[in-house]
Amino acid sequence: xxxxxLLLRIPALVVGIVFHxxxxxxxxxxxxxxxxxxxxxxxxxxxAHLDPIGILMLWIFGFGWAKPVPINPRNxxxxxxxxxxxxxxxxxxxxxxxxVSNVSWRLVDPVQGSIVSQLFFWMVxxxxxxxxxxxxxxxxxxxxxxxxxxxxxxQARFFAQLQQYGWVILLILIFTGLIGSVLWPLISILxxxxxxxxxxxx
Numbered sequence: 174x175x176x177x178x179l180l181l182r183i184p185a186l187v188v189g190i191v192f193h194x195x196x197x198x199x200x201x202x203x204x205x206x207x208x209x210x211x212x213x214x215x216x217x218x219x220x221a222h223l224d225p226i227g228i229l230m231l232w233i234f235g236f237g238w239a240k241p242v243p244i245n246p247r248n249x250x251x252x253x254x255x256x257x258x259x260x261x262x263x264x265x266x267x268x269x270x271x272x273v274s275n276v277s278w279r280l281v282d283p284v285q286g287s288i289v290s291q292l293f294f295w296m297v298x299x300x301x302x303x304x305x306x307x308x309x310x311x312x313x314x315x316x317x318x319x320x321x322x323x324x325x326x327x328q329a330r331f332f333a334q335l336q337q338y339g340w341v342i343l344l345i346l347i348f349t350g351l352i353g354s355v356l357w358p359l360i361s362i363l364x365x366x367x368x369x370x371x372x373x374x375x
Contacts, residue, residue, distance in 0.1 A: 178291065185295035186228065187219050189267055189303045190239045194222040196266035197259055198242040204255035206248035214242045230347070241313070257322035260315040264304040268363065271300035275371045301367065305359040311346065312339030 195217055198209030209215055214222070224240045249255025278293035310316035312335045321329045335342070346352040 181288065181292045182295050182299075185292060186299050187223065188296065189270060189299045190228070191217055191219050191222050192266050192270060193263040193303055193307070194239050194242050196262040197244065200262040201242070201244050201249075201255070201259045204258060205250040206245050206255070206259075208245045208248065209242045212243050253322045256318055260318035260322065263315055264307045267300040267304035267307075268367070271297050271304065271363075271367055272370060274300065275367055276374055279371060279375055297367070301360050301363050302356075305356055305363055308359065309352065309355055311343055311352075312336045314339075314343070 195215065198214045201208065202210050202215060222239045222242075227239055244259060246252055246256050246259075249259075274293045274296035278290060278297060281287065281290050281293065307315040308319075310320050310332075312332065317332050317335070317339070321332045324332070343352075
């Protein structure tokens with residue numbers, strides 16, 4: 174049973190990560206930045222997006238990352254609007270996948286324990302984790318870029334300066350466990366919203 178669960182977690186995790194990164198690149202391309210397209214990242218091929226260490230971290234600790242899609246904000250037709258929409262695109266895609274998976278899971282729920290039911294469960298779980306984790310306002314996560322796009326110039330520049338220290342800050346928060354105090358309440362909020370929307374549909 175455990176082995177079967179692991180085999181189902183892998184595709185659920187890969188789908189969430191790949192679609193997240195693809196969404197960033199696609200929206201960036203639409204906003205005027207072709208960097209992701211020229212880099213071969215406008216694809217759903219997992220090889221183009223997966224980072225082995227990031228996946229391992231997500232699997233073990235509940236949060237991780239993929240290879241970031243290359244973006245050049247200077248190409249955006251409107252810098253703030255482009256930065257905001259591109260940063261929102263990844264978490265939004267994960268929430269869409271979580272919603273579709275949650276509806277599907279509820280529809281097959283009478284067959285509890287089936288392979289299909291378990292797959293939808295893990296799709297919901299990992300996409301909620303990916304959305305919540307990336308919305309945390311710590312560089313280089315999407316949440317920090319969303320704030321950069323929304324805040325006035327001085328505060329936005331502060332977050333921009335933090336980018337160079339982002340991975341150090343993030344790893345400290347992860348390994349000290351402090352990030353969990355933000356991540357899991359945010360997941361609970363998103364799960365509540367997801368279940369509310371699901372009830373509106375079915």
